[in-house]
Amino acid sequence: MSTTTVAIIGAGFCGATLATHLLRHPPATPMRVLLINRSGAMARGVAYGTRVFSHLLNVPAGRMSAVAGDDDDFYRYAHGRDPRVTRSSFVPRRLYGDYLETRLTEAIERAVPGIEFRSVVGSAVRIAPLDDGARGAITLDNGEIIHADRVVLSSGNEMRRDPGIAESQRGFYDSRFYVRDPWLPGVLRDIDLTMPVLLVGTGLTMVDVALDLRERGHTAPIFAVSRHGLVPQAHRRMDGPPHYDDRLANRMLAHASVRHYVRAVRDAVREASRSGVDWRDVIGSLRAATPALWRQLPGDQRRQFLRHVRPYWDVHRHRCAPEPAACLQAEFERRGVIVMAGRVAAYTEQERSVNVAVRRRGAAAVECVEVGAVVNCTGPAPDFSAHAGSLLGNLYAEGLLVPDAIGMGFEIGEDGAVRGRDGSPSAWLHYVGPLLQSRDWEATAVPELRQYVKRLADTLLAPRREGLLI
Template identity: 55%
Template sequence: MNTKTIAIIGAGFCGSTLAVQLLRHPPVTPLKILLINRPGSMARGIAYSTQAPAHVLNVPAGRMNALAGEDDSFYEYVKRNNATATPGSFVERRLYGDYLEALLQHASRNAIPGCELHEVIGEVVKIIPQPNAAGALLLMDNGEHFRADSIVLSIGSCARQAPSIAPEYRQFYENPGYVHDPWQPGALDSIGANDPVFLIGSGLTMLDVVLDLRDRGHTGTIQAVSRRGLLPQPHRELNAHPAYDEGLAQHMLTDCTVRHYVRAVRDAVRQHAQTGGDWRDIIGGLRSATQQLWHALPLDERRRFLRHVRPYWDAHRHRCAPQPGARMHTELARGTLKLAAGRIVGYTSNPHNVSVAVRRRGASTVEQLEVKAVINCTTPALDLRQLDDPLLKSLRADGLLVPDALGTGMDIAPSGALLNCNAVPSDWLYYVGPFLQARDWEATAVPELREYVQRLALELNTALTQH
């Protein structure tokens, strides 16, 4: 029997757990699984590659099992390393990376005969469909090539874009005083202990950078600027899952407009608070209905949400753990971390420092901030029309991948198959990962992603057994 091959491009959370699912329950045998990743550790991705102790998960350990249906697998792993941990503990992200690596290694070692995992380090730059056979040919940046019957893109965070600025200041982004990607190894090494630092953005990446700098011994002032000056909201310490009211989502669906959605949530938060409740219960109660609420919005209403509401949703929905949240507020109270709502209007630099011109929100004057380093803490862009990724650009040019109308991802069928330029689902090319937000909106956290992975594993099972 001919060996079937599934190629998974990207070995972060989704790619590695999909490989685990396929190794445990192969759709056919013999089966070869190619797990292809850029240089770096398998199974960790950017999120779980960090070694900083202050970088902890934003979801409690008891809800972070990697595979659907295994409710306590991560918590049991945590307890083997820390006997005092509870299901409500927010543990280090590097520990979660260790857990994912262990899952992948165990699944590979214990795969049934005829099912094999091959880890490939490198970058796929082009995919060529095979005209007279199922699947396609994958071309690597080093000249190697592989053939696969099914291909899964599991690409998460792509290259960051330089923050917007007037054309005459864009050259600053080549300056040694600018850190484009704080997640690159050694990116923060040149920052001195007393150097004043400027951060572009005030979300979860900003908080990670602040904590990392402080734990390295940095004592200088840190200034952060974002359009609205919103900070990540912290989780509560809970060891029991809170009870949610399912009625709010149904009320919101009676009028599928952003205005009604926002008014309904605000009213629910106010009423809940009157009885001693916490606003987090209201936001948490929408989690299971988020896809339904997103699908119900017309395209213009989705645009309105992205333009006016998204920053507020992100700050309240994607919260930080209690410990880093407390440290952040201590820094703010001391004045060692300063936050402003506004925008950058220019840069002036010399060999010794950088002057950042900031116009605060609502102000007519420009303020000059003198710093030693500027660090980009904006979220990675998901607009495929602007990303300079060779594989994604090639797939677009060949009509195999279509950016969605809102610039938040790609067009993907309910099966997980990519839609081509004729809106036809592929029978061999699939996607799983955060670009699914274009279709379903919430597609970034483990509790959602593990369900997507399980569904795609079942879809691949059907697709390969039919060919």
């Protein structure tokens, strides 16, 4: 019986947990699992590779299990490491990285019969179909070529788009004063700790970078600018999980329009407030129904949501753990962190600093701040044509993936198969990760991602005949 080779590219949450799931369950045919990662650190990725103590999970420990069907798996692990941890604790993200690495190591050591595992250190730079059209060839940055029956992309958060600005100003993005990706190892170390810093973007990445700088000993003011100047709301502390009902979701599903959705949520929040119910429970009640709500919106309505509503949704849905929220509030009160609603109009480089002209929302004039660094905190933004030479950029150029209609990711079928330029789903190329947000919207947090991982694992473990599932 031939062996099926499954190559997983990316060893963050999705890649590591997919490998773990495959290693724990008997395959229909013998299987070789390859986990390809550009560094030797497995099960870390962007989110859990941080070593900064103040970077906490934004979901309580009791809801962070990587194992679908065992909600307490992470809680038991964290409580075993620190008995003070409860299900409602917000623990350091590096602890979660330790947990994922431990579970992967255990799965490798106890792999079921019929499965073998290999860790591959390197960056995949190109994927091409083999002559039979049912398999793929992965080229690594060291020239090694790996043939695989199934290839799974589990990356996507690495793509960064520079903040919008006039074409004449875009040269600044090649400056030594500019940090395009704050998650690259060591990029914040060269920032002058005595000079002010400008963070472009005011979401969760801004919170992480601001706290990281303070932990490094940065003492100067930190400016943060975004179109609306909105910052993430704080999670509350709870002794147990909240309880939701589906009345609001059903009310929203009755009419698919952004205006109706917004009005329904506002009415529900007002009603909840009169009943003494926290607004967070209103937002939380939509979590399970979000894919259906999103899919029901036509393309023009999705674009309208992204333009006008997304900033407000993000700060209420993607909340900050209580401890960093309190630290950030203290920074606001002492004017250590200054948030501006507006846009950057111009950058003027000097010998040791850069003058940044900011036009506040609704203002005609600009105001200038002098900073020692500008950090892009706008978050991931797929732009395949702008990333020519990258793995996803090459897949786009070769027609193996096609951007989705609203520019949030690429077309992905229900079973995780990537759709090519001809519109057909691939028999061998799959995706699991946060870019599923373009299809289902709610696809960035562990409780949802672990379900996507399980579904894809079940697909990969099922028997195939002539390249098709049976």
